[in-house]
Amino acid sequence: MNSLTPLSIDGICRVEFGPGRIDRLPALIAATGHTRAFVVTDRGLRAAGVAERVLKTLDSAGIEYAVYDEVAPNPSTGNVDAGAARARAFGPAAVVALGGGSVLDAAKGISLLVGNPDAVAADADHLWDGADGLPLVAIPTTSGTGAETNGFGVIEDAAAHRKVYIGHPSVRPQVALLDPELTLGLPAAATAATGIDALVHGIESLASRGANPFSVAYATQAVTLVSRALPAAYRDGSDLDARAELMMGAHLAGQALTLSGLGLVHGIGHALTAHTGTPHGVALAAVLEEVMEFSAPAARDAYEQAGRAMRLDPPADGDWARATVAAVREISAALDIKRPLRELGADRPMLSSVAAGAVADAVTKNAPRIPETAEVLEILERTY
Ligand SMILES: NC(=O)c1ccc[n+]([C@@H]2O[C@H](COP(=O)([O-])OP(=O)(O)OC[C@H]3O[C@@H](n4cnc5c(N)ncnc54)[C@H](O)[C@@H]3O)[C@@H](O)[C@H]2O)c1
Incomplete structure (x- = not known):
């Protein structure tokens, strides 16, 4: 875009950020106009004690609530339908989504289905034109997806073997409650896998064809915070x-990508996860530097912006793209997250299908250099 390109930006949701901020939850529920809460979470959050801490704040404030804690990683239409049935039986309430991207996505679907009582989650395509959902308060417990910034989620329709995008403007969270204390117990490997997602959001947003002054502002600050805080949070989870810098950086990266779109790292990442079940962040890390090298001829300014955001010294040869890729490689090594594709369950015959999936993925349309399938295959061969 140039300085005369027309632009329409929908403002961000209310953000409450800070250690101990979870104590504001009762007031934030009241601000939605509801006196009761339907809490969506998962078993991992129960086991880690995070859910109990949050429920205690509701108990102390005398807020009546019900809990649905059966959301699975990469949630299914079954999870969303079961949660919605529970929420309908509970009656009018604000939906409180407490968890990582899986819980946040499922909670959006649950909230929407309550407002559309004749629908099931597999009807996702029709729900975009449907009635409003229940108001949502999002409390992320991982620092990565940025799912608290938007009104859509990715749900697995196991019966039809397809992913469905479920969403509606009404289920974009009214409040994002960002309390870094809730992430103190996230294990190191999960910190790395979710945190690298945030770094890629920032870098791909800067280089996206959809980048605009708002997304660049968010993405630049996101890259500064995440590149500094992610290795530190990985080394020492306490x-x-x-943890606070990383959480803020991941949130800003989510704001950035919602405004700009992403690119080929996510296109390949989605296809790789669909074929091998590799966790999202690990799939991104497997090809990140190689995709940046491929994209560099069309992304020089964006990679310079990313390198400056990472506070790199200006390279003696003036080649910012090379310097930025090298810095990303260093972060990836510090997180011990990069694996060859063959160790992630990929085999050679699978690679052409991964390449075709990556090229067809909607996120790839915003890549600075649009790839041919053969070019993606070359990247996959190099990282195999
Ligand atoms: N809507 C969006 O904008 C968007 C963007 C990117 C990804 N996603 C979706 O997000 C999902 C991945 O989310 P994720 O990477 O946050 O992981 P996740 O939500 O699947 O959580 C992974 C595991 O970490 C555990 N966990 C979470 N927080 C914890 C904590 N504080 N302490 C201890 N354990 C904790 C969970 O119990 C779970 O077992 C995918 O389904 C993906 O499709 C959505």
Whole structure:
């Protein structure tokens, strides 16, 4: 875009950020106009004690609530239908989504289905034109997806073997409650896998064809915060400063990508996860530097912006793209997250199908250099 390109930006949701901020939850529920809460979470959050801490704040405030804690990683239409049935039986309430991207996505579907009582989650395509959902308060417990910034989620329709995008403007969270204390117990490997997602959001947003002054502002600050805090939070999960910077960076990266779109790292990542079940962030890390090298001829300014955001010294040869890719490689190595595709369950015959999936994925349309299938295959061969 240039300085005369017309632009329409929908403002961000209310954000409450800070250690201990979870204590504001009762007031934030009241601000939605409801006195009761339907809490969506998962078994991992129960086991880690995070859910109990949050429920205690509701108990202390005398807020009546019900809990649905059966959301699975990469949630299914079955999870969403079962949660919605529970929520309908509970009656009018604000939906409180407490968890990582899986819980946040499922909660959006649950909230929407309550407003559309004759629908099931597999009807996702029709729900975009449907009635409003229940108001949502999102409390992310991972620092990565940025799912608290938007009104859509990715749900697995196991019966039809397809992913469905379920969403509606009404289920974009009214409040994002960002309390880094809730992430202190996230294990190191999960911190790395979810955090690298945020770094890629920032870098791909800067280089996206959909980048605009708002997304660039968010993405630049996101890259600064995530590149500094992610290795520190991985090394020492109890470092509250690092957890806080990482959480804010991941949120800003989510705001950025919602405004700009992403690119080929996510296109390949989605296809790789669909074929091998590799966790999202690990799939992204497997091809990140190689996709950046491929994209560099069309993304020089964006990679310079990313490198400057990472506070790199100006390279002696003036080649910012090379310097930025090298810095990303260093972060990836510090997180011990990069694996060859063959170790992630990919085999050679699968690679052409992964390449075709990556090229067809909607996110790839915003890549700075649009790839041919053969070019993606070359990247996959190099990382095999
Ligand atoms: N809507 C969006 O904008 C968007 C964007 C990217 C990804 N996603 C979706 O997000 C999902 C992935 O989300 P994710 O990477 O956040 O992981 P996740 O939600 O699947 O969580 C992974 C595991 O970490 C555990 N966990 C979460 N927080 C914890 C904590 N604080 N302490 C201890 N354990 C904790 C969970 O119990 C779970 O077992 C995918 O389904 C993906 O499709 C959505």
